[in-house]
Amino acid sequence: MQDRVQDSVSDSTITPPSVVGAGQTFASVTDKISSIALARRTPMGWFLGAGVSFLLTMLLMYTIGYLVLTGIGIWGNNIPVGWAFDIINFVWWIGIGHAGTLISAILLLLRQQWRTSINRFAEAMTLFAVACAGLFPLLHTGRPWLAYWLFPYPSTMGVWPQFRSPLIWDVFAVSTYATVSALFWFVGLIPDLATLRDRARRKAAKIIYGMLAMGWRGSARHWHRYETAYLLLAGLATPLVVSVHTVVSFDFAVGIIPGWHTTVFPPYFVAGAIYSGFAMVMTLAIPLRKFYGLQDFITMRHLRNMAKIMLATGLIVGYGYMIETFTAWYSANTYEEFMMKNRMTGPYASVYWSLILCNILIPQILWWKKARGNVALLFVVSIVVNVGMWLERFVIIVTSLHRDFLPSSWAMYNPTFWDFSMFVGTIGLFLSLLFLFIRFLPMISIFEMRTILPQAEVHEAAD
Amino acid sequence: MSPSSRLYGVIAEFEEPTALVHAARRAREEGYQKMDAYSPFPIEALDEALAIRHTRLPLIVLIGGLIGCVGGFFLCYWVSTTVYPLNIGGRPLNSWPAFIPVTFECTILLAALSAVLGMLALNGLPQPYHPVFNVPSFDQASRNRFFLCIEASDPKFDLQATRKFLERLGATEVSDVEF
Numbered sequence: 001m002q003d004r005v006q007d008s009v010s011d012s013t014i015t016p017p018s019v020v021g022a023g024q025t026f027a028s029v030t031d032k033i034s035s036i037a038l039a040r041r042t043p044m045g046w047f048l049g050a051g052v053s054f055l056l057t058m059l060l061m062y063t064i065g066y067l068v069l070t071g072i073g074i075w076g077n078n079i080p081v082g083w084a085f086d087i088i089n090f091v092w093w094i095g096i097g098h099a100g101t102l103i104s105a106i107l108l109l110l111r112q113q114w115r116t117s118i119n120r121f122a123e124a125m126t127l128f129a130v131a132c133a134g135l136f137p138l139l140h141t142g143r144p145w146l147a148y149w150l151f152p153y154p155s156t157m158g159v160w161p162q163f164r165s166p167l168i169w170d171v172f173a174v175s176t177y178a179t180v181s182a183l184f185w186f187v188g189l190i191p192d193l194a195t196l197r198d199r200a201r202r203k204a205a206k207i208i209y210g211m212l213a214m215g216w217r218g219s220a221r222h223w224h225r226y227e228t229a230y231l232l233l234a235g236l237a238t239p240l241v242v243s244v245h246t247v248v249s250f251d252f253a254v255g256i257i258p259g260w261h262t263t264v265f266p267p268y269f270v271a272g273a274i275y276s277g278f279a280m281v282m283t284l285a286i287p288l289r290k291f292y293g294l295q296d297f298i299t300m301r302h303l304r305n306m307a308k309i310m311l312a313t314g315l316i317v318g319y320g321y322m323i324e325t326f327t328a329w330y331s332a333n334t335y336e337e338f339m340m341k342n343r344m345t346g347p348y349a350s351v352y353w354s355l356i357l358c359n360i361l362i363p364q365i366l367w368w369k370k371a372r373g374n375v376a377l378l379f380v381v382s383i384v385v386n387v388g389m390w391l392e393r394f395v396i397i398v399t400s401l402h403r404d405f406l407p408s409s410w411a412m413y414n415p416t417f418w419d420f421s422m423f424v425g426t427i428g429l430f431l432s433l434l435f436l437f438i439r440f441l442p443m444i445s446i447f448e449m450r451t452i453l454p455q456a457e458v459h460e461a462a463d
Numbered sequence: 464m465s466p467s468s469r470l471y472g473v474i475a476e477f478e479e480p481t482a483l484v485h486a487a488r489r490a491r492e493e494g495y496q497k498m499d500a501y502s503p504f505p506i507e508a509l510d511e512a513l514a515i516r517h518t519r520l521p522l523i524v525l526i527g528g529l530i531g532c533v534g535g536f537f538l539c540y541w542v543s544t545t546v547y548p549l550n551i552g553g554r555p556l557n558s559w560p561a562f563i564p565v566t567f568e569c570t571i572l573l574a575a576l577s578a579v580l581g582m583l584a585l586n587g588l589p590q591p592y593h594p595v596f597n598v599p600s601f602d603q604a605s606r607n608r609f610f611l612c613i614e615a616s617d618p619k620f621d622l623q624a625t626r627k628f629l630e631r632l633g634a635t636e637v638s639d640v641e642f
Contacts, residue, residue, distance in 0.1 A: 008623045025607065026503060026606065026607035027607040029606075030503070030607065031606075089607065152538060152542060158547075159547065160542040160546060160547035161542070162564055163538075163542060163543055163565055164543070164558055164559065164561040165639070168563075168565070169565060171570075172564065172568040172569070173564065173568050176568040176569075176571055176572040179575070179576075180572065180575045183575055183578075183579045184575075187579055187582070188580075191472075191503075191504075191605070194605045195503070195605040197605075198603075198604075198605045198606065199466070199605075199606070203601070210591070211591075213582070214589035214590070214591075215586045215588055215589050215590040215591050215592070215593060216584035216588065216605075217501055217522050217593055217595060217596070217604065218501045218502050218503060218604050218605060219499050219500070219501055219503070219586075219600075220487075220500040220502065220506070220509040220513055220515060221499060221500060221509070221513075221586070222586045223502070223504075223505035223506070224505075224510055224515050224518060225507075225520055225582050225585050225586055226505065226582060226586070228518050228520045228521065228582070229520055229578045229582035232520070232521065232524050232574075232578045233575055233578050233579070236524075236528075236536055236571050236574050236575050236578070239567075239571070240568075240571045241565070243568065243571075245522045245568055247564055250564070251508075252529060300540070327501070355472065367502040403611070406557060418492060423469040436580045447502070447503060447504045447505075450503055450504040451504045451505065455479070455504075456480060456504060457480075458480050458481050458484050458506060458508045459481045
């Protein structure tokens with residue numbers, strides 16, 4: 001009975017739908033996934049995609065070069081809109097990263113088997129998104145070569161960071177997040193690197209994968225500690241991912257700017273992060289499974305489940321918008337009321353309403369089962385949500401800042417070419433890293449795919 | 464030099480995880496102690512079949528986390544009250560609620576680092592060389608074959624008898640593992 005299918009209930013009378021195509025074996029799963037990384041010939045499509053991404057990365061390099069030589073005056077942000085694209089893009093990228101950790105850690109703890117074929121590249125996505133995110137505050141400091149001043153160390157200047165500032169919390173949260181994500185990703189890769197080492201034909205590949213695999217041999221004693229470590233990491237990453245976006249929201253909520261100073265920010269930011277992250281996973285997974293013929297591994301069930309999570313988190317985000325509006329009215333605070341009115345009807349009203357359209361209205365189509373089964377539609381919706389989440393950060397940051405307490409300091413924010421080139425450039429960097437990843441590393445966790453095959457079950461012989 | 468001093472053990476190859484678990488259990492019942500199983504994915508039933516004791520890793524992670532927690536808080540406390548005190552409107556220097564985020568992040572960071580480094584250290588990795596890699600078919604241990612190796616240092620080990628024993632367990636191939 002298809003409609004009794006449940007994804008999370010461990011009830012033996014209910015069979016969950018397969019998360020792997022029928023007829024797969026240990027060997028076929030291994031060969032299919034490892035052949036993508038080990039193939040001698042790189043597909044033409046890869047060169048095309050990687051080439052475009054590389055060009056955009058060059059645009060980023062050029063922008064950074066010009067920025068460092070000239071100063072951050074090349075950007076459009078200035079008082080009163082002192083934070084603009086830097087923080088918008090920083091929050092956007094960090095948010096995208098969160099789905100990777102959610103899929104690999106939280107869904108692991110909840111024993112959601114379907115996470116297995118998407119966790120690896122979702123984790124890679126996290127890592128690359130955090131790298132892109134980090135560039136913005138780093139370069140916004142103006143003198144990025146002195147960024148180590150952010151860390152507490154005994155310097156001859158005798159100056160220490162201010163531990164009561166959300167910005168220093170951010171330094172700790174984001175650097176911890178980047179480190180733990182990298183560890184989690186690498187630990188997950190070790191057994192697969194051993195597979196690649198054993199299956200590689202070329203000497204150079206054997207040596208490189210061999211060094212990275214560190215001599216992994218699949219010993220039962222090793223697996224025992226490995227599984228313990230992996231589970232502990234998942235348990236640690238789960239509160240971490242929640243804390244990171246909470247701290248990011250504190251950057252705003254601890255300030256007294258109208259529209260920022262609200263207690264709903266942490267949960268609403270975390271939900272928004274997961275929302276945009278799942279949208280990005282979907283945006284990446286749909287072309288990947290098509291291009292590499294991975295429909296047996298990233299099945300319709302995965303896409304449907306992700307669509308459901310997007311719908312759920314999207315509704316939480318919608319609740320966040322509602323509470324923001326309600327609080328602005330209920331606070332009876334002139335500045336808060338004005339902020340909300342200005343957001344909805346002011347000079348940036350079109351951005352606000354596009355955000356509502358992208359984040360709230362269009363994704364409601366996912367209520368329909370037919371829509372969740374339509375791959376092309378899911379792809380479009382996921383891109384719409386990515387755009388919507390970017391607009392959300394734009395609205396939060398720019399509309400609150402451009403009309404603050406003193407009308408004499410009001411001004412409009414006009415992004416320059418360099419604002420856009422920096423943003424587009426980081427998309428290029430993100431995609432370039434992703435292209436390199438799918439070319440040289442297994443984009444699906446091979447050993448975890450083996451565990452979910454029916455053959456992996458140990459039958460207790462009655463002997 | 465006796466021939467067994469160059470011998471690490473005898474390894475048997477199986478096609479199914481069930482066969483490996485079965486063989487491991489039988490070998491332990493037979494009295495073998497020094498052995499290990501090798502598989503392309505974690506098999507929970509092997510822990511019991513090989514009598515693998517619970518790892519100390521959780522304790523290491525707990526200690527790492529506690530050091531991170533105390534260290535993170537002490538860092539904030541020490542900087543804010545002692546080396547760089549800033550009197551802002553007479554507010555207390557030890558404003559501990561503001562130190563919680565950094566304390567929390569340090570806890571997670573040190574716990575995660577000790578989980579990974581602890582796992583690698585207890586497993587003795589990185590270890591570039593191991594005798595089992597000398598077995599030609601062992602490269603399938605990371606694909607679709609399951610191995611059980613009884614080591615020559617086992618008191619009950621006897622090359623002929625152990626080989627025979629493993630062959631009887633339904634192994635597709637039994638080979639010697641040399642150093």
